[in-house]
Amino acid sequence: MIQEFILRDTFARHCGIELIEAGEGFAKTKVSLADHHLNGLSMPHGGLIFVLADVAFAAAANYRGIPTVALNVNISYLKSTESKTLYAEVRELNDNGRVGSYHAKITDETGQIIAIFEGLGYRKSIK
């Protein structure tokens, strides 16, 4: 089910983001940096780093098949990196039925945390 969800996520594919793991309240994504992923300062684009984590957030939040949309996200950019591959790992912290809270770490190849992401998801229906 989560595979179909991700197949429909055309923007994730357009950005080169792969879902490499997903489970109940958990997901991990990956991106291999390319020339079209840079910002105006020639660094990996902060928007790309957001999308990487957002795709993992969506996979974790929609895993059970209940359509869930983002209400709010807070992202802090901690470090720059020379790494050519980035990962985002998301975990659900809480779920009150209607609203779920998720935390993501964005890391580089060395395992260093380059950004942290907190997301709140709103379930459009309740099973």
Place this chain on the structure above:
Amino acid sequence: MIQEFILRDTFARHCGIELIEAGEGFAKTKVSLADHHLNGLSMPHGGLIFVLADVAFAAAANYRGIPTVALNVNISYLKSTESKTLYAEVRELNDNGRVGSYHAKITDETGQIIAIFEGLGYRKSIK
């Protein structure tokens, strides 16, 4: 100068985002929605909406030619939209020399606010 900055922003171009206005502490971006801009629920991707505002934020923050990177962004998604064109308009609220604070509204063709975005930028040098 801001034109060169945006020319180097390959990710903005890859995502189809255009800078349509920029000035001192101000910028406006636009995206025409296409099939590769959707999420797994077939709505405009929350990541795209973030990137749209982030590109305007970067343009406003880097306008004076001082390299400025994002420290933190908070985005709230308020409404869904059927609109085929989205805009983001960013204004600088404050600048203490090292850190600038920016507010963006993301709107659809009818002018309705679909998301709000608060960004803090860190200047890597001080003129």
Place this chain on the structure above:
Amino acid sequence: MIQEFILRDTFARHCGIELIEAGEGFAKTKVSLADHHLNGLSMPHGGLIFVLADVAFAAAANYRGIPTVALNVNISYLKSTESKTLYAEVRELNDNGRVGSYHAKITDETGQIIAIFEGLGYRKSIK
């Protein structure tokens, strides 16, 4: 009804915060700074500035009598001030029935914005 709600808010009273206006999706609070409102750097405490806006947020969000709790708040501190009175003014930006989005400006006596606050409230019941 909002008057009874505020009377029960013992922490607002303990902090010296007054509700000076409230209406449908709108509220304004005030605090007169005293010696017990300072932080370790002898400035008005960032926690007090948060509470000032949070009380206005709660009043605006609970105005219709539907119990509403905070899900998430993002606050940015923009400027320091020498002012002895601070105000917070909150407006509802959106309400999807279950979740409402609120924006607050915290200002000093000169009208200068010293902090901005974005809150998401969750309605525990729906009328």
Place this chain on the structure above:
Amino acid sequence: MIQEFILRDTFARHCGIELIEAGEGFAKTKVSLADHHLNGLSMPHGGLIFVLADVAFAAAANYRGIPTVALNVNISYLKSTESKTLYAEVRELNDNGRVGSYHAKITDETGQIIAIFEGLGYRKSIK
């Protein structure tokens, strides 16, 4: 040095918040809930929960004696609690010299996380 800093924090004392541990990039605070800590729904006030974490954040960020003020805080309220004592534990995630990033967990007596807090601090001088 951090003891003097906390002694000057009159608002922390007024709110009944105790600093129970502090070290390099780390601090822990505690509050015993009393009648003057409630909100209009008779729950522990969200503003108090913020102040509890904010005092720990300030202690961790000012530990080395470099005056550091909050730039931005994001707090998510995850659960309500019946507990009569609350704790906040803050850790520094990163420090670029000028800006430090801090993460706090607010827990109850059972160790359950009731809120999470992300803060960015700005150092007013650099040693």
